[in-house]
Amino acid sequence: MRIVLRKELLDGVRDRRALFSALLYPLLGPLLSGLLFGFMADKQRDAAEVPVPIVGQERAPELVGWLEGHGVELVDAPEDPRAAVSEGEVPFVLSVPEGFGENLARGTPAQLELIVDGSRNDSRAAVGHIQRLLEYYGHDIASRRLLARGIDPEVVRPVVVAQVEVASEQELAASVFAFVPMFVLMATFIGGMQLAVDATAGERERGSLEPLLLNPVPRSAIVVGKWLAAVVFALGCVILTLLCCVFVLEYTPVRDLGLSLDLTALALVGVLLAAAPMALMASALQILVASFARSFKEAQTYISLLVFVPMVPALIGMMTGLERTIGALLIPGVGQQIVVERVFGGEAVGALDFVLPMLSAIAVAAACVWLTAWMFRRESVVFGR
Structure with a gap:
């Protein structure tokens, strides 16, 4: 043996x-x-540093100031935003339509357009980051509107789920x-x-x-x-x-x-x-x-x-x-x-x-x-x- x-x-x-x-x-x-995993970590870390191309900055000065206050770098959008996103020149383009400021002032829903290419995996982290920022911006506006009317913002949150992690x-x-x-x-x-x-x-x-x-x-x-x-x-x-x-x-x-x-x-x-x-x-x-x-x-x-x-x-x-x-x-x-x-x-x-x-x-x-x-x-x- x-x-x-x-x-x-x-x-x-x-x-x-x-x-x-x-x-x-x-x-x-x-x-x-x-x-x-290292590539995923780099993408997640770099997503917060991606400049945000924006169309119509002058239509939303409050949004521009809020984003800059949160450390977001704003740049001018390409001449053809859709083609630039489709060809991978930029991961996304944020577009502010006409009438955004007026709708926001009247308290009616104000629409923003986020031009993305869902088939490009390399831009998903950056797109997800800007989407979360815009959602925070919307929640911030909603809270301020309620406070201006003397309503506690917590009223619109009747149920709060607190996740308790035991692992x-x-x-x-x-x-x-x-x-x-x-x-x-x-x-x-x-x-x-x-x-x-x-x-x-x-x-x-x-x-x-x-x-x-x-x-x-x-x-x-x-x-x-x-x-x-x-x-x-x-x-x-x-x-x-x-x-x-x-x-x-x-x-x-x-x-x-x-x-x-x-x-x-x-x-x-x-x-x-x-x-x-x-x-x-x-x-x-x-x-x-x-x-x-x-x-x-x-x-x-x-x-x-x-x-x-x-x-x-x-x-x-x-x-x-x-x-x-x-x-x-x-x-x-x-x-x-x-x-x-x-x-x-x-x-x-x-x-x-x-x-x-x-x-x-x-x-x-x-x-x-x-x-x-x-x-x-x-x-x-x-x-x-």
Whole structure:
């Protein structure tokens, strides 16, 4: 077992495809997500600094003064506002129609026109910012009108809803950064995938599996050695993914969104303990599935479908949430997702939360390894190229 493990690890380190899959995913996934959140933070921060092109400033001097008093920079609008917005020269144009001041003085609704292009995603943050400012301006005018008539503005607010947030900042941040648990659990399936394929279907295709099985050693020892080599690569991918996620959350502008996910060393250890049984199960499944394939490419096709095992619970957890029950914790993949989400959210996690998913994952892994060893005793599997 030790000899096979050492041999497969050495071959895996020399195999560029195995290293590429084990290193590219943990680097690419978190970094792309960090760039996305950083881009969103930059857009949100820059939205308040976008100059407001306005048509007809002279028709609304009070509005102009109110906007400038709130730190808004006003500029002259282009000659053709609609074409300028459509071509992306400006994100929007605020137009003050004729009669705006008269309607405002009479107390009748005064209309403003905000020329936007809803198909341009890069201008949505700036458009949303100016819309909120204009709404505040309208509320301010309404309050002053009521006060001028001796009416408390609170009269028009018969019901006030005060939202009481019971979730901690860590839990709120974890709900937004739900991609982190998904990346970690998917790493268990991606890290050792190439090595598992090459150690089974690849060797059978090259004809090196037959002389290996001629050695007077138990088939289980050979299978376990190959399986543990894939586990080592999977765990390495998980650790690297965790480190990249920590880097993204710590050194990218995601904190500008008002969110902070503090990952302590204890939390990282808890995530690793929850993901380790998943790596055992994932590598065992890949070894088993690849044993059915007659070529390397065929095995890759089969194994690529296994990525849905951690992806489906992760997507369900991101959209609707996963309820923590004994039955859910016993489902391989689902239990690990629940535990990792709770650890990232800073919630209390008991020993039972770790033990139940671990037992189910180890049981599946043991069954897959035993079945693979049994298949290696069949001539139709070993010689069926």
